[in-house]
Amino acid sequence: MSPLTIGNRLAKNVAVQSSSDRPNCLTSGHRACQGCGEALGARCVLDAAYVATKGKIAVVNATGCLEVFSCVYPENSWRVPWLHSLFGNAPAVAAGVAAAFRQQGKEDVRVIAQGGDGALADIGMGCLSGMFERDDDVLCVCYDNQAYMNTGVQRSGATPAFARTATTLPTGNYLGNDAQTGKNLPKIAMAHGIPYVATASVGDIRDLEKKAAKAIRIKGAKYLHVHVPCPLGWGYPTSETIKIARAAIQCGLFPLFEAEHGKIVESTPIKEPIKVEDYLRGQRRFAHLFGKNAPPEALAALQNTADNNIREYALVGGADE
Template sequence: MKIDEVTETDYMDSGAACPGCAGELALRLVLKELGEKTVLTTTPSCVGATCSVNISRINTAFPATAATSVGMSAGLKALGKTDVTVMAIAGDGGTADIGLQGLSGAAERGDDILYVCYDNEAYMNTGIQRSSATPPGTWTTTTPVGKERPKGKERPRKDMLKVMMAHDLPYAATASVSYPTDFLDKVKEAKDRTGTRYIHVYAPCPTGWKFPPERSIEIGKKAVTSGACILAEWDEGKFSLTGQSKRLAEDGKELTPMKEYLGPQGRFKHLDDEAIKEIAQTARENLEEYRKLAQAYS
């Protein structure tokens, strides 16, 4: 897909999201691709609480996102309405933490929903608390930087793509709002499949990551080109890297120095060069692991 092929119709208005919110952008882009024959589940999150969506939606409870969508899908089937896409959107905390059980259940059963996780790497709506998707080295309000804990969050983040692949679902992918055509190609693939489809889209948060709002897209790009986030796709048992991540891992394109990605973000300002080096090393290892995975599941 090229930029001028992105659907012109917009199913959202301007709501109360912070200026530069990439979560809002993620939903806006997905809905362009899905179109009006969609019903949506949102959950307590920035997107659920602030976005103005001109598509039918229910804001369900935090752990209930997947199961509510599953019920909608079954209900529509029972009523003979088979041309409607049921989509769910939740943040990284709503997906990788409190919503994981319901999502796992749906994916194992193969319930017919498209689940989108917009990942801004912490609980932003409640005020920047760590989630299981928060990367190591991150300052959050519940992993503050202090004498006894100089690095912020310490443990690695949960890799949701791998979690979902373990369910052997028809389609799963990671994407970034900074690469909208790669993202929408994936939404398009996911739209036409039957069963549980999962898209994990990285969405930088100026408020929670502490950078000026105009840099959301630029920082999202650096997340990918530094190797901190990886664009990949699981398609009926085949795994491949896509876009910039493919170029970095397979075509030998040089990684952006990690400092260029972390440096402009206030949530990493406590990290010294040694810590940044460590993060860069982990990113290289992850990328290499994904490259091998792509070979194994080619």
């Protein structure tokens, strides 16, 4: 069995990211922090889409880290047609782009709207929902780092329960972000009944590429939710981005699945299940859950979320369990 690495000198079907002539849609010289999961995620998604469409993609980017670190005059890191308008309107702008291409007979140019969880789960949710509802021919990609990183790690609607952010500092009995699960954007997307919704992670690049390549070819509205750890905001060493992303998958807190027309059609099974603690422990944003006086309920609640995911998405032992 060949190793589950990005490439493999012996195998033909390897990741786009292992190809020596991969497009590098996001090229070097960008200003992302060391170990940025979002920079990696964006390159992987766009490269996969680029290869799948033979270079025919156009990208609309919401305001946020990704936009700020990639395109500050006079330095542009993009190698694809790219448009940044505002924080909350990327899906609508992309809908306009898609309509314009259609009117010019250029449907073969596939349109991507991308942004962070703040841009899509919060401020841009209206535009996103509208794009879904109209079934615009747009792939929306959310790079979910679970807070407003660009402005200094404030809480977003997608911030997980008990996470410490600049606006949810644990003090006294307050255990960080309120005990909710964070806005579940993939499920919201599914509720629109759009042709394709999938979750992916930089912790599983092959899976991510497969989904991006599949999504970009589908006509109509598509949504891809990509988990991208943030060393700065989450508080872990820059070298551990992939390890943390992998742990989120393995513990069940970030389930990988695909849904078509509102129904789950595929889940990526967890290779070796771990406890949520093994995912949380390495991150400073959850450090208060491991202190001497930390109440055990918090960890139990998060474990419960993970267990529910494992059941709901049949992440362990196949769909029959």
